[in-house]
Every structure is written in C-alpha cells, then in structure tokens.
Amino acid sequence: MGVAVPTGGFNIRVVATGMLVVMAFVFVGAKYYQDVHPAIGFVRAFAEAAMVGGLADWFAVTALFRHPMGLPIPHTAIVPRNKNRIGDTLARFLLTNFLLPRLIARKMQTVDVAGAVGKFLSEPGEGGGRLRLGASRIIADGLGALDQQRLGGMVKSAIADRLRELDVAPLLGQALQAALAEGRHQPLLDAMVKWGSKTLELNEHLIHQMVHDNSNAIVRFTGLDESISNRIVAGLSKLLSEMAVDETHPLRIRVEEGLAKMALDLQHDPEVQAKVAKVRDELLENKAVKRWLDGLWEQGRTALLKAARNPDTMLAGRIGELVTQFGSMLGEDAAIKRTLNRYARRAVVGMVDSYGETALKLVSDTIRGWDAKTITDRLENAVGDDLQYIRINGTLVGGLVGVLIHTVDVLL
Numbered sequence: 001m002g003v004a005v006p007t008g009g010f011n012i013r014v015v016a017t018g019m020l021v022v023m024a025f026v027f028v029g030a031k032y033y034q035d036v037h038p039a040i041g042f043v044r045a046f047a048e049a050a051m052v053g054g055l056a057d058w059f060a061v062t063a064l065f066r067h068p069m070g071l072p073i074p075h076t077a078i079v080p081r082n083k084n085r086i087g088d089t090l091a092r093f094l095l096t097n098f099l100l101p102r103l104i105a106r107k108m109q110t111v112d113v114a115g116a117v118g119k120f121l122s123e124p125g126e127g128g129g130r131l132r133l134g135a136s137r138i139i140a141d142g143l144g145a146l147d148q149q150r151l152g153g154m155v156k157s158a159i160a161d162r163l164r165e166l167d168v169a170p171l172l173g174q175a176l177q178a179a180l181a182e183g184r185h186q187p188l189l190d191a192m193v194k195w196g197s198k199t200l201e202l203n204e205h206l207i208h209q210m211v212h213d214n215s216n217a218i219v220r221f222t223g224l225d226e227s228i229s230n231r232i233v234a235g236l237s238k239l240l241s242e243m244a245v246d247e248t249h250p251l252r253i254r255v256e257e258g259l260a261k262m263a264l265d266l267q268h269d270p271e272v273q274a275k276v277a278k279v280r281d282e283l284l285e286n287k288a289v290k291r292w293l294d295g296l297w298e299q300g301r302t303a304l305l306k307a308a309r310n311p312d313t314m315l316a317g318r319i320g321e322l323v324t325q326f327g328s329m330l331g332e333d334a335a336i337k338r339t340l341n342r343y344a345r346r347a348v349v350g351m352v353d354s355y356g357e358t359a360l361k362l363v364s365d366t367i368r369g370w371d372a373k374t375i376t377d378r379l380e381n382a383v384g385d386d387l388q389y390i391r392i393n394g395t396l397v398g399g400l401v402g403v404l405i406h407t408v409d410v411l412l
Helices: 012-032 039-065 083-097 101-108 113-122 129-145 148-165 168-181 186-202 204-213 217-222 224-245 250-268 270-285 287-307 317-332 334-369 372-383 386-411
Strands: none
Touching: 012 039, 012 386, 039 372, 039 386, 083 334, 101 334, 113 317, 113 334, 148 270, 148 287, 148 317, 168 250, 168 270, 186 204, 186 224, 186 250, 204 224, 224 250, 250 270, 270 287, 317 334, 372 386
C-alpha cells in the first residue's frame, strides 16, 4: 500500500488502514442492528460512506506510486511509468523558472554576500571550522608581506575614519528614547536623588555659611540667618525625600521631559547633532585616544604574530576580536559591500550562464538512472505522512458526507 513513514514513534499508515478496517466493522454491526433504533441508521451511513471515501483515497494515493494490489490497472503507477518525463520536466522547470541568467542577476541584487561574509567573520561558529584551520597561514603570510608601519597606519586610519563616519547623536537619542520608554532611567534618577540627599547632608555647613555671609548685621544679630538656613536645608531635604519615594513628582516629571526633548533633539536637531559630532571629532583627535588606537594595533599585531602558527588559538582572545572587527567593517562599509556584491553577482551569473544547462542535464540523467523503486521510495518519503493523512481525511470527510445524505433522505 505504500512505504511506511514513521512519525513520532508510530506508523501513520497503520492508523489510516486501521480506520478503514474499523469503519468496515462498524458498518457490519450497524447494518445488523439498524432496526433497533433509528439513530443506528446514521452510524451505518457514516461507516458506509467512510469506507467508500477511505478506499477511494487509498486507491488514489497508491495509484501515484504503484499498481493497487499489484493489478495492472490503466493510469496507475504514474510516477514509475513517467520517471523519465518527470526528470525532463523538472529540469525544464528549473531552467525556465530559476536558472536564467537574468533571473539570477535580479535575485542576486537582493543578496548581501558581503554582509553574509562579514557576519561569518564577526560571528564564526564554535571552533571556527575551516576558517580556524586556514587563518593561521593566511595571516602569517600577510603580515610577512606587508610593511608593519604602513599596515598599522592603514588599520588605525581606517578605524578612525569609520568612527568619524559614525553618526553618534541619533544612536544616543534612540538609546535614550528607548530607556525612557522602558523606564530604565528611573534607577538613574533615584541614584541622582540619593546623591543629592547625601551631598546636602554633608554640606549643610556651607549653606549656613553662605546665608550667614550674605545677611546684614541686623539679621545676624537677631539670629534670623540661622533660621533661614535651617529652613532652606529642611526644604531641600524634604524635596529630595519626596522625589525619592514619588516617581510622579513634578520635578522628576520635568527632568523626564527634559530627557525626552534631549532624545528628540539628538535624533532630529541638526545643531545638537553637529555639537555631538564636534565632541566626537575632538575625542578622536585627543592624544589619549590616539595612544589607545596605537596600543590597540600593537596588541593586535603582537597577538597575530604570536598565534600565526597556532590554528587552535587563531579565533581566541584578541585575535578573535580583530577577526570580529574586520568582519563588522566588511559587512558595514558601503563601498566594500557594493564592490564585493557586484563581483559575487557577476560570478554567479557567469557560472549559471556557462554551466546551468550542464547542471540541469545532471538532474535529468540522475532521475533517468533511478529504477522505479528508488524514485517511488524517494518521492513517497519526501511527501511523507501527508499521503496517509489524505486517506484519513478521505475516511472522515466521506463519513460526514454519508451522514448528510442520510439526513436529507430521512427528512424527505
């Protein structure tokens, strides 16, 4: 009846066949006891129609791949009898719908090969696979062929250029906006309020001194300066205490409004963005940052030289970080991505144009070379349990149709 395809530890073909056998027993029993009660007629109608539906779908499913019960019924064993035509049709279908150079070129325009390569380098699989095995020799040869000072200058210049091209302000604005939306700024405000309370407590004497120094002689003589300073300290302490326990305090809300405006300005205000960009550029020109870049390159170069002949450590520690950074740069640099993707597109289209028909002939010849049992088993297994579910559905749907017909017959 077909190749059994196990699913979840049981044979769905047995279930489909078992349902057909059960319907046969139910039909016989209902036929025998149909005079006992009118409802038995509905059971008999369901079982009878279910058997018809199940047998019809069993025949249809079986006829696709073999002769039902071994009988050479016309228009059965469709797949084995037409395997050569199937192979030729499949090859023509692939050629006319997929392996046309213009279609491949159009599809390749949406494929980001550079991004995929960059992702592979920035997120290599565990152990690194062939990348780990080949990286040692490639890096060692590359370091030996290039001037270290010139290479270091190129790397540092590239990193600095990429940082200068980075539009920091919108990123900061988006991060701040997300933090406000998710309430992640509240702990920061709480910390600021606590810091203010502690600072006020430690510097009360300064407030007393300021009030005292700015009061006239009469106020100092009457002691009002002390009273005024105490009230100032008490008022500030009360304000900070209220802000610490009430997240809806008006002053906290004003601070949040200010932060929200800052987030919008960082994303949309050209003047604010220009100021942030200026700070970014000033930081990159800072001697300490330049020394950091120098140190980063020197550490990387030293680690590369040390690990160049040790494949097991090529993607570990600083080496892995450098490979990851290179992958990130490769995937994000617009010029490099454009060049690499254009090269990949031309290469793939050229291969399809040159070898497409050869590949399709291989498909057709391979299917022609299969015997009837091989192609039957492979196609049936590829379709899987759905073939048996067709039989199950046929049994159930047939039974329901039988009940409907019997209902109409009883009512009329």
